[in-house]
Amino acid sequence: MHGKRVGVYVDTRRYQCQSCNKTFYAPLPDIDEKRKMTKRLVEWIGKQAITRTFTSIADEVGIVEGTVRSIFRDYINALEKTVRFEIPQWMGIDEIHLIKPRCVISNIQNNTIVEILKDRNKPTVTRYLSQLKGLDQVHYVAMDMWKPWEHSKPK
Numbered sequence: 113m114h115g116k117r118v119g120v121y122v123d124t125r126r127y128q129c130q131s132c133n134k135t136f137y138a139p140l141p142d143i144d145e146k147r148k149m150t151k152r153l154v155e156w157i158g159k160q161a162i163t164r165t166f167t168s169i170a171d172e173v174g175i176v177e178g179t180v181r182s183i184f185r186d187y188i189n190a191l192e193k194t195v196r197f198e199i200p201q202w203m204g205i206d207e208i209h210l211i212k213p214r215c216v217i218s219n220i221q222n223n224t225i226v227e228i229l230k231d232r233n234k235p236t237v238t239r240y241l242s243q244l245k246g247l248d249q250v251h252y253v254a255m256d257m258w259k260p261w262e263h264s265k266p267k
């Protein structure tokens with residue numbers, strides 16, 4: 113709240129199922145049950161983690177780094193389901209060295225990166241291009257002559 117860490121204590125009723133004797137608490141609105149924090153905080157952490165280090169967020173919120181990491185993973189997975197990445201009319205296929213060589217798909221007209229694949233191997237590139245929807249919108253492809261890519265074009 114106003115940039116300060118706030119703890120919320122909530123008294124909830126505990127119930128017991130009469131047939132199996134399991135106990136449970138009344139569900140709380142706006143609380144992420146799995147993480148015992150507000151859904152608002154979970155969303156905030158997800159957004160912050162795009163531009164900040166996990167440790168700095170963990171320190172600020174008062175949680176362990178692993179929690180930040182797992183929230184970030186969920187956040188990205190949710191984004192990937194909702195965000196539609198545009199299909200470039202002029203597609204660039206190139207490589208970038210981030211720890212190891214990876215294939216980069218770019219939009220040459222906009223000078224933007226469309227996707228960074230986990231490596232530059234033929235199966236990875238072929239799989240990516242095969243599952244791409246709207247491939248018929250690609251009019252031109254520019255790439256270097258690295259062998260495995262030549263035949264990555266899906267049927």
Ligand SMILES: [Zn+2]
Pocket residue numbers: 129130131132133134
């Ligand atoms: Zn039960």
